[in-house]
Amino acid sequence: MRMMIRYQSGLRVEAVLLAANSERMRVAIDSQRDTVELHRVDGCWRTQRGAAIEIEALMAIPGIHLWR
Numbered sequence: 393m394r395m396m397i398r399y400q401s402g403l404r405v406e407a408v409l410l411a412a413n414s415e416r417m418r419v420a421i422d423s424q425r426d427t428v429e430l431h432r433v434d435g436c437w438r439t440q441r442g443a444a445i446e447i448e449a450l451m452a453i454p455g456i457h458l459w460r
Contacts, residue, residue: 393456395419396449404448 393409397419407419410427417430417437430437430445437445 394451394453395447396451397421398446398448400444408453409450 395407395409396404397407398404405421405423407421407428409417409419411418415432419428419430421428429440431440432438437447439445
């Protein structure tokens with residue numbers, strides 16, 4: 393799943409969701425060498441460094457099906 397992330401500074405980046413549960417997400421961002429882990433704290437998603445972010449959009453990747 394593709395996603396659009398917005399940082400508090402207003403910077404928007406596109407990421408690919410690799411794994412997730414209700415409290416954590418692991419994403420790959422093209423401009424970053426390593427994957428990024430996002431944590432949910434008090435209902436807000438935060439980066440590993442504690443910066444609040446907003447998930448602006450989730451978009452399916454054509455041809456990839458999610459199994460439940």
